[in-house]
Amino acid sequence: MVVTVPDPLAAPALRWGILGPGGIARRFAREIPAYTRSRIAAIGSRDRGRAEQLAESVRAAGGTAVKTYGSYEALVADPEVDVVYVSSPHSEHHDHAIMALEAGKPVLVEKAFALNADQAAAVFAVAKRQGLFAMEAMWSRFLPHYATMKAMVEAGELGEVRAVLGVHAQSLNLDPSFRLMNRSLGGGALLDLGIYPLSFFHSLLGVPDRIVATGSLTETGVDRRETVTCVYGDRFAVAYDDMAAAGDCSLQVVGTKGRFSVAEWFYTPNDVVFTPAGGEPQVLPTAVEGGFQFEAAEAARCIAAGQTESAVMPWAATLEVLAMCDEVRRQLGVTYPAEG
Numbered sequence: 160m161v162v163t164v165p166d167p168l169a170a171p172a173l174r175w176g177i178l179g180p181g182g183i184a185r186r187f188a189r190e191i192p193a194y195t196r197s198r199i200a201a202i203g204s205r206d207r208g209r210a211e212q213l214a215e216s217v218r219a220a221g222g223t224a225v226k227t228y229g230s231y232e233a234l235v236a237d238p239e240v241d242v243v244y245v246s247s248p249h250s251e252h253h254d255h256a257i258m259a260l261e262a263g264k265p266v267l268v269e270k271a272f273a274l275n276a277d278q279a280a281a282v283f284a285v286a287k288r289q290g291l292f293a294m295e296a297m298w299s300r301f302l303p304h305y306a307t308m309k310a311m312v313e314a315g316e317l318g319e320v321r322a323v324l325g326v327h328a329q330s331l332n333l334d335p336s337f338r339l340m341n342r343s344l345g346g347g348a349l350l351d352l353g354i355y356p357l358s359f360f361h362s363l364l365g366v367p368d369r370i371v372a373t374g375s376l377t378e379t380g381v382d383r384r385e386t387v388t389c390v391y392g393d394r395f396a397v398a399y400d401d402m403a404a405a406g407d408c409s410l411q412v413v414g415t416k417g418r419f420s421v422a423e424w425f426y427t428p429n430d431v432v433f434t435p436a437g438g439e440p441q442v443l444p445t446a447v448e449g450g451f452q453f454e455a456a457e458a459a460r461c462i463a464a465g466q467t468e469s470a471v472m473p474w475a476a477t478l479e480v481l482a483m484c485d486e487v488r489r490q491l492g493v494t495y496p497a498e499g
């Protein structure tokens with residue numbers, strides 16, 4: 160059973176504005192014109208030269224005219240921008256998303272949607288008041304292998320899910336100036352890496368009864384690594400996140416009648432292996448090219464339909480996953496300056 164997700168090329172065309180032309184914005188700017196009918200219409204940076212650099216690569220790839228701005232305020236005020244992709248660090252998402260919403264623009268906000276659940280609730284309150292779409296760019300939730308695993312679990316093909324095990328460990332550059340090392344920018348393994356297994360657990364099992372987290376911190380005061388056990392009655396979902404170790408980024412969903420496994424990079428487009436109890440492994444061919452087109456297409460469909468939120472990545476899911484992260488950070492003793 161492979162679930163077919165809506166074709167991104169069939170979604171309405173939007174003119175995207177990119178706020179914050181960093182590493183991930185570069186990927187978004189490449190994949191949206193390549194795999195959807197939408198285009199990158201404008202890029203805003205605190206320094207117009209950086210917006211120009213990204214715009215050049217979009218033009219070189221055959222994209223149409225891209226405007227550039229030397230401030231985010233100018234970007235969100237552009238009447239030829241239909242929707243803003245907020246790709247600044249998590250610490251800035253709250254202010255930047257609200258800036259766009261107040262200017263009348265719907266938003267797709269990178270994960271983690273905000274530093275904590277309270278900040279996310281404040282952004283959604285503005286979206287609600289403005290009657291505008293807002294969504295966390297948790298792209299994995301829209302990928303065919305996630306949709307397939309969720310549908311098969313809901314159809315009972317795994318029996319009762321007993322455990323979910325997710326590894327998100329990458330050996331990253333831990334220079335103290337790096338974003339993930341910086342408390343002021345919402346650094347740490349949890350909000351960049353651990354949010355993927357936690358969001359996956361939440362999509363299958365919902366809000367846990369209890370969370371037990373252990374971990375260690377960097378000299379800059381953010382979480383370097385942690386294990387997070389989410390307890391759901393007598394079922395468990397366990398994450399190991401690490402920004403200083405080269406893990407396989409694997410996933411297992413263990414049920415009474417079978418299991419799923421994704422051997423590597425579980426949160427990226429991938430095939431899934433389904434092994435029924437006592438049976439042979441079956442590869443479900445769910446890998447696709449690109450990846451960001453599915454979330455962008457969902458935003459386009461919802462905006463065209465006048466919806467303020469997505470059924471796949473609803474506001475409640477963002478709030479509940481961030482509340483899980485808040486609890487993990489409370490147990491680890493990680494706080495951010497913006498939290499006082």
Ligand SMILES: NC(=O)c1ccc[n+]([C@@H]2O[C@H](COP(=O)([O-])OP(=O)(O)OC[C@H]3O[C@@H](n4cnc5c(N)ncnc54)[C@H](OP(=O)(O)O)[C@@H]3O)[C@@H](O)[C@H]2O)c1
Nearest residue numbers: 179180181182183184204205209246247248249269270271
């Ligand atoms: N979906 C994914 O697979 C994925 C992967 C990686 C990261 N992300 C998420 O995307 C967001 C950005 O990550 P990234 O790796 O792209 O970061 P990055 O390379 O550091 O880029 C962030 C951009 O934000 C802008 N910015 C605005 N205020 C800033 C500030 N106070 N300090 C630093 N930069 C600031 C900067 O652009 P200007 O100064 O030019 O305006 C910068 O280029 C994060 O929330 C991260 O979790 C998602």
